[in-house]
Amino acid sequence: MEKYLVEGNISVKAALLANRRKVYEIYVDEKKKDKDTHFILTQANIRNVPIHKISREQIEELAQGKTHGGLIGFVGERQYQTIEEMNDPFYAIAEGIEDPFNFGYICRCLYAAGCNGLIVPQRNYSTAVTTVTKSSAGASEYINLIVSDDIPALVSKLKKQGLPLYCAMRKDAISYTQANYAQGFVLAFGGEKRGLSKQLLALSDQNIYIPYANDFKNALNGASAAGILAFEAFRQRSEKR
Numbered sequence: 001m002e003k004y005l006v007e008g009n010i011s012v013k014a015a016l017l018a019n020r021r022k023v024y025e026i027y028v029d030e031k032k033k034d035k036d037t038h039f040i041l042t043q044a045n046i047r048n049v050p051i052h053k054i055s056r057e058q059i060e061e062l063a064q065g066k067t068h069g070g071l072i073g074f075v076g077e078r079q080y081q082t083i084e085e086m087n088d089p090f091y092a093i094a095e096g097i098e099d100p101f102n103f104g105y106i107c108r109c110l111y112a113a114g115c116n117g118l119i120v121p122q123r124n125y126s127t128a129v130t131t132v133t134k135s136s137a138g139a140s141e142y143i144n145l146i147v148s149d150d151i152p153a154l155v156s157k158l159k160k161q162g163l164p165l166y167c168a169m170r171k172d173a174i175s176y177t178q179a180n181y182a183q184g185f186v187l188a189f190g191g192e193k194r195g196l197s198k199q200l201l202a203l204s205d206q207n208i209y210i211p212y213a214n215d216f217k218n219a220l221n222g223a224s225a226a227g228i229l230a231f232e233a234f235r236q237r238s239e240k241r
Contacts, residue, residue, distance in 0.1 A: 004129040007068040009036050014138025015075050016043050022076035025050040029070030081144040086117045089184030093119045096191030097222050100128035104135030105223030111139035113230035119146045152199040164205040173207035181233035182240040192219040
């Protein structure tokens with residue numbers, strides 16, 4: 001039985017409330033008393049999660065970092081979702097995102113903008129759950145994650161359902177603000193080093209790019225691009241409603 005560490009009120013609360021993984025136990029500084037912590041411990045009690053009240057020094061020994069705030073939890077594997085479970089097609093694909101901090105920031109941006117499903121390739125982020133949950137401010141627990149070992153095949157299936165694929169790629173592209181996100185769609189972006197795969201780009205209905213204010217030649221990182229693109233989609237979808 002593999003256990004993974006989550007640290008801090010936001011991460012522990014997300015693991016509890018999102019119900020995407022089993023929470024095995026919680027350790028809390030015996031002197032920690034605030035409304036948010038009280039809420040978290042109440043939710044843990046409702047779910048029959050064991051709570052251990054220990055000293056701050058003992059918390060320090062169990063924690064990986066120094067920003068735990070006196071609260072940590074041990075959790076199980078993340079449960080993933082399927083496309084068939086989704087009912088509001090605002091999907092995003094993240095390819096080539098290796099850094100767990102960047103992946104966490106991407107989850108944070110997409111979830112805040114209303115993305116209903118983040119499609120990612122097979123990759124074990126479990127060992128980085130502490131970093132991902134913290135950098136995403138818990139969003140990595142709430143967002144629907146769809147893991148696929150054949151993303152092009154999944155995209156082909158979605159395209160047959162009438163969902164266009166917009167790829168963040170400057171070649172033959174229009175400004176991201178000119179794309180239509182009011183209906184269902186799939187948005188794909190890659191890491192700043194490798195970008196998107198040729199297989200995925202071959203399926204693109206329209207490439208989109210983010211205009212710059214100057215002649216800067218380098219790509220934005222994945223989290224920055226995800227935030228800009230996703231919130232334009234949020235704006236258009238909000239106006240439609």
